[in-house]
Amino acid sequence: MSSPFPPSADEQRLELTVRGLILGVLITVVFTAANVYFGLKAGLTFATSIPAAVISMAVLRGFKGATIQENNIVQTVASSAGTLSSIIFVLPGLIMIGWWQGFPYWTSFMICALGGILGVMYSIPLRRALVTNSDLPYPEGVACAEVLKVGAEGDDPSAGKQGLLAIVWGSLVSAGFAVVVATQVFAGEVAKFFRLGGREDGPATGFNFSLSFALLAVGHLVGLWVGVAILVGALIAWAGFVPSLTSGVTGETAAIAVAAWKTKVRFIGAGTIGVAAIWTLLMLAKPVFTGLRSAMAASRARKGDAAGALPRTERDIPIGIVGLITLVCMLPIGWLLADFGNGAGLSSQIGLLVTGGVVYVLLMSFFVAAVCGYMAGLIGSSNSPLSGVGILVVIGAALMLALAVKPLLPPESTKALVAFALFVTSVVFAVATISNDNLQDLKTGQLVDATPWRQQVALIVGVVAGAVVIPPILDLLNKAYGFAGAPGADAARALAAPQAALISALAQGVIGGDLPWNLIGIGAGIGVVCIVIDRVLRASGSAYLPPLAVGLGIYLPTSSTLMVVIGAVAGWWFDKRAELTARPAATKQLGVLLASGLIVGESLIGIVLSAIVVFSGKDAPLALVGPGFGDAAVWLGGLAFVAVGIALYGWLLRLGGSRPGRT
Numbered sequence: 001m002s003s004p005f006p007p008s009a010d011e012q013r014l015e016l017t018v019r020g021l022i023l024g025v026l027i028t029v030v031f032t033a034a035n036v037y038f039g040l041k042a043g044l045t046f047a048t049s050i051p052a053a054v055i056s057m058a059v060l061r062g063f064k065g066a067t068i069q070e071n072n073i074v075q076t077v078a079s080s081a082g083t084l085s086s087i088i089f090v091l092p093g094l095i096m097i098g099w100w101q102g103f104p105y106w107t108s109f110m111i112c113a114l115g116g117i118l119g120v121m122y123s124i125p126l127r128r129a130l131v132t133n134s135d136l137p138y139p140e141g142v143a144c145a146e147v148l149k150v151g152a153e154g155d156d157p158s159a160g161k162q163g164l165l166a167i168v169w170g171s172l173v174s175a176g177f178a179v180v181v182a183t184q185v186f187a188g189e190v191a192k193f194f195r196l197g198g199r200e201d202g203p204a205t206g207f208n209f210s211l212s213f214a215l216l217a218v219g220h221l222v223g224l225w226v227g228v229a230i231l232v233g234a235l236i237a238w239a240g241f242v243p244s245l246t247s248g249v250t251g252e253t254a255a256i257a258v259a260a261w262k263t264k265v266r267f268i269g270a271g272t273i274g275v276a277a278i279w280t281l282l283m284l285a286k287p288v289f290t291g292l293r294s295a296m297a298a299s300r301a302r303k304g305d306a307a308g309a310l311p312r313t314e315r316d317i318p319i320g321i322v323g324l325i326t327l328v329c330m331l332p333i334g335w336l337l338a339d340f341g342n343g344a345g346l347s348s349q350i351g352l353l354v355t356g357g358v359v360y361v362l363l364m365s366f367f368v369a370a371v372c373g374y375m376a377g378l379i380g381s382s383n384s385p386l387s388g389v390g391i392l393v394v395i396g397a398a399l400m401l402a403l404a405v406k407p408l409l410p411p412e413s414t415k416a417l418v419a420f421a422l423f424v425t426s427v428v429f430a431v432a433t434i435s436n437d438n439l440q441d442l443k444t445g446q447l448v449d450a451t452p453w454r455q456q457v458a459l460i461v462g463v464v465a466g467a468v469v470i471p472p473i474l475d476l477l478n479k480a481y482g483f484a485g486a487p488g489a490d491a492a493r494a495l496a497a498p499q500a501a502l503i504s505a506l507a508q509g510v511i512g513g514d515l516p517w518n519l520i521g522i523g524a525g526i527g528v529v530c531i532v533i534d535r536v537l538r539a540s541g542s543a544y545l546p547p548l549a550v551g552l553g554i555y556l557p558t559s560s561t562l563m564v565v566i567g568a569v570a571g572w573w574f575d576k577r578a579e580l581t582a583r584p585a586a587t588k589q590l591g592v593l594l595a596s597g598l599i600v601g602e603s604l605i606g607i608v609l610s611a612i613v614v615f616s617g618k619d620a621p622l623a624l625v626g627p628g629f630g631d632a633a634v635w636l637g638g639l640a641f642v643a644v645g646i647a648l649y650g651w652l653l654r655l656g657g658s659r660p661g662r663t
Contacts, residue, residue, distance in 0.1 A: 014065050014066065014067050014069070014070045015067065015069040015070055015072075015073060015450065015451060015454050016070075016073055016451075016454040016457060016458060017070055017073070019060075019063065020056075020060070020070045020071075020073045020074050020077075020458075021073070021077060021458065021461055023056060023059060023060070023074050024052070024056075024073065024074040024075070024076070024077025024078050024458065024461070024462060024465075025077060025461070025462075025465045027052050027055055027056070027074070027077075027078040028077060028078050028462060028465045028466055028469070029465075029469055031051070031052065031078055032084070032085050032466050032469050032470060032473065033469070033473055035083075035085035035086075036085045036088055036470060036473045036474060036477065037473075037477065037613070040088055040092065040477060040483070040495040040497045049075045049076075049078070049079040049140060049141070049144040049437075049440060049441060049444065050075075050140065050143060050144050050147055050596055050599050051599075052074060052075040052077075052078035052079055053071060053072070053074070053075040053144050053147050053148050054147060054167075054171075055074075056070075056071045056074035056075055056078075057071050057147075057148070060074070068148050068149065068448050068449075069448060069449065069450050069451070071148055072148055072444060072445055072448050072450050072455070073450075073454065073455065073458045075144060075148075075441070075444070076441045076444075076445070076455050076458040076459055076462065077458050077459075077461055077462035077465065078462065079437055079440070079441055079462070080116070080120075080434060080437060080438060080441065080458075080459045080462030080463055080466065083433050083434060083436060083437035084112055084116050084430065084433055084434060084462075084463060084466035084467065084470065085433075085466065085470060086429075086433040086436075087111070087112055087115075087426060087429060087430055087433060087470065088474065088497065088499075088500065089390055089429065089497075089499035089500055089503065090390055090394075090422060090425050090426040090429045090499075090500060090503055091103065091108065091111070091426050091474065091500070092474070092478075092483045092486075092497045092500040093422045093500040093501070093503055093504030093507070094419060094422055094423070094504075095478060095483050095486045096483055096484075096485050096486045096497070096500060096501060096504050097415065097418060097419065097422070097504050097508070098415075098486065098487045099344075099415070099418075099419040099422075102475050102478060102479070103471045103474045103475045103478065104471075105471045105472070105475075107336065107339075107340075108470065108471035108474065109467050109468065109470075109471055110332060110336055110467075111336070111423075111426050111427055111430060112430055112463070112466065112467035112470055112471075113463060113464055113467035114329050114332055114333055114336075114427065114430070115365075115426070115427045115428070115429070115430020115431045115433075115434070116430050116431070116433075116434045116460075116463030116464075116466065116467060117325065117329055117460055117463055117464075118326060118329050118361075118365050118430075118431045118434075119365075119369060119430065119431040119432070119433065119434025119435040119438060119463070120434060120438060120456060120459045120460050120463060121322050121325055121326045121329075122326075122365060122366055122369035122370075122431065122435055123369060123373065123434070123435050123438040123439055123442065123456075123459075124316045124317055124319070124322050124452075124456060125319065125322070126369060126370060126373050126435070126439065127316065127439065127442050127452060128314075129370075130370075130373045130374060130377055130439055131377075131439060131442050131443050131446055132314070132446070136374070136377030137221070137222065137223060137377065138376070138377045138439070138440055138443040139218065139221030139222050139223075140218075140221070140376075140440050140599075141377075141439075141440035141441065141442075141443030141444045141447070142221070142443065142444075142447065142592065143221055143592060143595060143596040143599065144440070144441075144444045144596070145443070145444045145447035145448050146589070146592050146593050146596055147167060147593070147596050148444070148448050149447075149448065162590060162655055162656075165655065166590045166593040166594040166597060166652060166655070167593050167594070167596055167597035168597065169594070169597065169648070169651075170213075170217075170593070170594045170595070170596065170597020170598040170601060170648070171597040171598070171601035172601060173213065173597075173598070173601065173644060173648060174213035174214060174217075174597070174598040174599075174601035174602040174605075175601035175602060175605040176601075177211075177213060177602075177640070177641070177644065178213075178601070178602050178605045178606065178609070179605060179609075179622070180637075180640075181211065181637065182609055182620070182622040182623075183622050183623060183624040183625070184620060184622075184623045184624065184625050184626075184629065184633060185624055185625060185629070185633060185636065186211070186633055186636055186637030186640060186641075187211065187630070187633040187634040187636075187637040187638070188210065188211055188212075188637070189208055189209060189210045189211055189559055190208070190209045190211065190634055190637070190638050191206065191207065191208040191209070191254075191559075192206055192207060193205070193206030193253045193254035193257050193258075194206060194253060195253055196243055200250055201247070201248050201249065201250045202247065203242075203243030203244065203246055203247040204242065204243065204246040204249070204253045204256050204257040204260070205238050205239065205242050205243045205246075205257055206238065206253070206254060206257050206558075207238065207558050207562060208557065208558045208559040208562065209558075209559075209562050209563055209566070209638075210559040210560065210562070210563050211563075211637050211638065211641045212563055212602065213598040213601070213602055213641075213644075213645075214598055214599045214601075214602035215560070215563035215564050215567060216563055216564075216566060216567035216570065216598065216645065217567060217594075217595035217596070217598035217599050218564050218567060218595075218599070219563065219564040219565060219566060219567020219568040219569075219570065219571060220567045220568070220570060220571030220574070220591060220592075220595040221567075221571070221592065221595050222564070222567075222568060223568060223571065223572070224568050224569065224571070224572040225543055225544050225545070225546070226546055226549050226568060227564060227565045227567070227568020227569060228543075228545070228565075228568070229530075229545045229546045229547075229549035229550045229552075229553065230549050230550070230552055230553040230561050230564055230565055230568075231553060231561075231562075231565045232530075232545065232550050232553060233269070233272070233549065233550040233551060233552060233553020233554040233555075233561070234553040234554070234558055234561050234562060234565070235553075236526065236550070236553070236554055237261060237265050237268075237269065237553065237554045238261070238558060241260075241261075241264070241265045241268060242257055242260050242261050242265055245260040245264055245265070246260050261557075264516070264519055265519075265554065266502065266554075266555055267516050267519035267520050267523065268519050268520070268522050268523035268526070268554060269523060269551055269552075269553075269554030269555030269556075270391040270392075270520060270523060270551075270555060271519065271520035271521060271522060271523020271524040271525075271526070271527065272523040272524070272526045272527040272530070272547070272550060272551035272554055272555070273389075273391070273392070273523075273527075273548065273551035273552070273555060274391070274392050274520070274523070274524060274527070275523070275524045275527030275528060275531070275547070276527050276530070276531070276546075276547035276548040276550070276551050277371045277389065277392060277548065279527070279531050279547065280370075280371055280374050280548060312451055313446065313449060313450070313451065313452070314452065315451060315452060315453050316452045316453050316456065317452075317453045317456050317457070326362075330358055330361070330362060333357075333358060333361055333427060334354050334357075334358045336423075336427075337353065337354045337357040337358065337420075337423070337424065338350055338353075338354045340419075340420065340423050341353045341354065341420060344416040344419055344420060345413065345416050346405075346409070346413065346416055346417070346420065348408075348409070349405055349408055349409060352404070352405060352408075353405060353420065356400060356404065356405075357420075357424050360396070360397060360400065360424060360428075361424065361427050361428055361431075364393060364396060364428050365427075365428050365431040365432075368389050368392075368393060368428060368429075368431060368432040368435065369431055369432070369435035370435075371389060372389060372432045372433075372435045372436035373435050373436065373438075373439040374548075376435075376436045376437065376439055376440050377439060377440075377443070389429075389432050390425065390429050390432070390499065390503050391502070391503065391506060393425045393428045393429060393432070394421060394422065394425040394503050394506050394507050394510075395506055395510055395515075397421045397424045397425050397428075397507075398417075398418070398421040398506065398507045398510035398511050399510055401417045401420065401421055401511060402417075402510055402511045402513070405417065406511065414511055414512060417511050418504070418507045418508050418511050418512075421507040421510075421511065422503070422504060422507055425503065425507070434459070434463060438459055441455060441459065442455060442456075477495060481494055481495045482494045482495070483495055483497045483500070483501075484497065484501065485501055523551070523554070526550070526551075526554075527547055527550075527551060530545060530547040530550045530551075531547050533545050534546065534547055567595075570645065570649065571591065571595070573649075574588075574591050574649050574652070574653070575588050575591065577653055578591065578653065578656060581653065581656050583656065586656060587652070587653065587656030590652050590655060590656050591649075591652060594648065594652055609622075
C-alpha cells in the first residue's frame, strides 16, 4: 500500500502486506465469534492481540521475508475486530425491550463499522497524548510486544530461547488447566456466601475467586497498586454495601447477596466510574491538547516537504484526513438516526432528534475515546469497565431525550425514546470499544518499531471485517438461545447478556423517571474521596490509588476482580525475588513473558471450547462428572491452581537465575 509520506531508509521491509491483512481477517472471524458468544453468556470478553500474534508468527514463519512489523499488523487487524464484539453490551438491549425481533444486517453493520472507524480516527491524536508522551503501563500492549520480540528471536539466542520457553509453558499450563475445568473435575471458581453473625437474617456477603490463570496474569501485568485499588473497590462493595443492604432480609444467602449487588451496588460503582472518568478527562485535557497540536504540526511538516525529517515511527494518518473522515462518517450516522427515528414513530421531532443525536455522537465519542484509552493503558483492555462507560453514555442520551424531546411527544412514545437512546448509545459504544483496544495496539507498535499510519489503516480493515461478521452471529445466537428478559425467550436457555440488560434498564429508568439517582450519587461521592486520596498518595511518591480501578472493583463481580488482585500481589512478590537473581531485569522480563503465555493459552482454548459448546448445543459438552462432584472439584481445582502457580514462578526464578554470566 502506497505511503502518504516520502520513503525513508528502512521502508523496504515488509509491514502492511496483503497476506498479513488476509491472515488478520481470517483470524478475526474466529475470535469475533468466540467473543460474541462468551460476552453474551458470561458478560466478559477477552483481548485477542496476543493469541493473534502467536498464530501470525506460526503461519508467517513459513513465508519469505516475514518481519515482526508484519506480524504486528496481523494482530492489529484481529484485535480491532475482536474488541468490536463488545457492541453486544448494548445492541441486544433492543431485543430485550421488545423493539427488535432480530438484528437487521445493514443497520447493525453500519453501527459497528461507522462507530469503529470513528474509534480509529479519535485514537490517532490520542496516540501522542496517551502512548508517546505517557507512562501508562499498557499491560496487554507490552505483553503483546514481548511475544512478538521473542518470536522474532533477538540478538541474544539464549534470552530468546528462555523467553519462548516461558511463553510456551505458560500457554500449555493455562490451556491445560482450562480443559480440566471444562471436564468439571476441577472447579472453575471458589465461591462462598455467608451471613455475618451467624443469624438467618444477618448481613449477607461472599466472594468468588475465578480459577483463571489469564486473570492471574493480568494482575501480574497491571502491577501492585492497581490491584490494591481494585481490592479497595471490592471491599467497599462486598464488605460494606452488600452486607448493609441485606441485613434483616431472609432467604437463600447467595441469591440475596448477588441480587443486592446487581440491583443496587452496581449503580454505586457506576457513579464512582462516572466521576473518575470525568476527572480523568480533565487530567487528560492538557496532554490531549498537546497531542492534537503535535498532530497538526506533523501535518504542516508534511505539507511543507519536511516529512522526511519526521521520524517514521511518528507518522500518523495526516490530521486533515482524520478530520475529513470523521465528518464524512457523521453523514451516514445522521441517516441511520433519521431512519430509526422515523421507523419508531418519532417523525414529528426527527429534526431535533437527528441534530442532537449527531452532535452527541461527535462530542461524546471523543470523551469516551479518551477515557477508554486511559483505562486500557492503566489496567488493560480486557479489564477496562466498558460497560461502565456505556452507563455514562446511555444516561446522558436518555437524559437529553427525557428533558428535550419527551415533553413534545405523547406518553405512548416512551418506549420509542428508550429504543432511540439505546440506538445512539450503540454508535458511541462502538467508538469506545475500538479506542479501548486500539491504543493497546499502537503501544505494541511503538515497542516493535512499527509505522503508526500503516497500523491505523490495518485497524480500519479489522473494524470492517468485524462489522461484517458480528450481525449474523448475533442473529444466530438470538434464534438459538434468545436473551434473558426478552419477550418469548426461554429462561432456561437464554443468554444472560448482563451489560445489555443493565444498560437497557438504565435507559428505561431515566426516561421513565425511576432511576436510583441516590445510589449513583453515593458512588460519585466515593469517586471524589478516591480522587483526593490518590492525589495525596501520588504527592508522597510512595503509592497511588487509581479511582477508576476502585470503581472497577465495585462494579465488576468478584469472579472477575479478586484473581486480578492475587495476580498483582504475586507479580510484586516475583519482582522482589527477581531482584535477588544475577540478572534482575532479565528475570522480571521472563515474568512478563510467562504472563503473556498464560493469557495466550487460556484465550486460544477458550475459542476452541466455545466452538464445541455452540456446535454441540450443550452447556458442558466435555463434562466427565456430575453436580455431585462439586465439593471435591473445588478442593481439587483450588489446590491444583495454587500448586501450579507456585511451581511456575519457582521454575521461572530458576530459569532467570541460570542465565549465562550468573555470579
